[in-house]
Amino acid sequence: MNRPPGEVPCLLMRGGTSKGAYFLASDLPADPAARDELLLRIMGSPDERQIDGLGGAHPLTSKAAVVSPSADPHADVDYLFLQVAVDRPEVTSSQNCGNILAGIGPFAVERGLVAAGEERTSVRVRMVNSGDLATATFPTPGGRVDYTGDAEISGVPGTAAPVVIEFPPGGGPLLPTGKARDEIHGTPVTCVDNGMPTVLIAASDLKVTGYETPRDLEEDPALAERLRGIRLAAGRLMGLGDVSGTTVPKLTLIAPPRDGGAVTTRTFIPVRCHTSIGVLGAASVAAGLRVEGGVGADLARLTPGDDRVRIEHPTGFLDIVSGVGPGADGLPAARRTAVVRTARKIFDGTVFARSAETAPP
Numbered sequence: 001m002n003r004p005p006g007e008v009p010c011l012l013m014r015g016g017t018s019k020g021a022y023f024l025a026s027d028l029p030a031d032p033a034a035r036d037e038l039l040l041r042i043m044g045s046p047d048e049r050q051i052d053g054l055g056g057a058h059p060l061t062s063k064a065a066v067v068s069p070s071a072d073p074h075a076d077v078d079y080l081f082l083q084v085a086v087d088r089p090e091v092t093s094s095q096n097c098g099n100i101l102a103g104i105g106p107f108a109v110e111r112g113l114v115a116a117g118e119e120r121t122s123v124r125v126r127m128v129n130s131g132d133l134a135t136a137t138f139p140t141p142g143g144r145v146d147y148t149g150d151a152e153i154s155g156v157p158g159t160a161a162p163v164v165i166e167f168p169p170g171g172g173p174l175l176p177t178g179k180a181r182d183e184i185h186g187t188p189v190t191c192v193d194n195g196m197p198t199v200l201i202a203a204s205d206l207k208v209t210g211y212e213t214p215r216d217l218e219e220d221p222a223l224a225e226r227l228r229g230i231r232l233a234a235g236r237l238m239g240l241g242d243v244s245g246t247t248v249p250k251l252t253l254i255a256p257p258r259d260g261g262a263v264t265t266r267t268f269i270p271v272r273c274h275t276s277i278g279v280l281g282a283a284s285v286a287a288g289l290r291v292e293g294g295v296g297a298d299l300a301r302l303t304p305g306d307d308r309v310r311i312e313h314p315t316g317f318l319d320i321v322s323g324v325g326p327g328a329d330g331l332p333a334a335r336r337t338a339v340v341r342t343a344r345k346i347f348d349g350t351v352f353a354r355s356a357e358t359a360p361p
């Protein structure tokens with residue numbers, strides 16, 4: 001069907017603790033600049049309330065997924081994640097998103113890219129942003145996605161059907177600086193990447209407890225300045241270059257657990273403080289805790305021989321399976337990573353982008 005430009009088929013979904021607009025790649029312009037410009041108008045950016053678009057006025061609810069059949073023999077679909085900035089005219093593919101990933105399998109079935117199984121369906125996803133693979137398995141009784149179930153994830157009210165996501169070990173090194181611990185501007189850090197480049201910092205080294213609310217931490221300008229300096233230097237050390245305009249690496253403040261988990265976290269993504277924690281962010285933190293000599297290893301309470309890690313965050317906890325073992329180069333390397341998320345179809349229809357003439361520059 002031929003649609004006027006600016007009218008785009010769209011599925012609005014919650015994926016894990018995030019919410020985003022899911023599109024078939026074939027429904028968006030192929031040219032990345034034209035696609036991003038359209039996404040800004042769809043989400044209502046730049047505007048801190050995103051009042052004229054689908055965005056929810058927070059980085060966690062200003063996200064887009066672009067999905068297409070995959071040419072990779074190991075994947076069914078390609079998933080490109082795009083972070084649409086709220087208050088800046090900026091769309092970036094510099095990071096991945098494991099929460100929005102939770103909706104990709106159901107979306108692929110809804111749109112007929114993958115045939116549903118009679119009871120459950122597994123969809124193999126190539127995450128275009130990183131080149132990494134993931135397999136998501138979810139219930140499809142009678143060949144239809146069932147979003148209802150009894151899985152509960154912290155940060156989302158109620159329960160829903162479980163989406164089990166398995167990540168095989170990724171391609172890149174777990175310790176991008178080649179070290180378990182670096183020192184940046186006098187602060188010990190562990191730079192780790194198990195799907196999301198992340199800098200682990202002991203909260204106490206930044207003169208906070210690590211148990212503050214995200215809002216309290218965001219309102220501390222001295223902390224923000226210190227984190228900014230650490231992030232810029234860490235980006236260079238991790239081989240990411242000048243990260244002043246990108247959303248990675250993330251920064252996770254670590255403190256001893258308070259509620260029976262392995263560790264308490266507060267994660268900056270990278271300016272706003274996450275209300276929970278990202279999935280791949282959690283995968284990186286969990287693996288980082290197992291790095292001997294790393295800043296997290298001293299603070300974490302892990303059970304030897306048990307790959308399960310409970311990561312406490314501002315609205316509860318995230319349970320993740322994370323194995324780490326010696327790599328070929330003698331440095332620690334990620335093994336299997338797996339997590340349970342939920343996702344929900346909220347709205348399916350046509351989104352009407354704000355017209356280019358009336359959008360802000």
Ligand code: NQM
Pocket residue numbers: 017018059060096097098099100196247250269277278279280281282
């Ligand atoms: O780390 C937010 C989120 C994320 C990313 C962010 C994510 C992940 O919670 O896999 O899911 O870190 O910007 O959606």
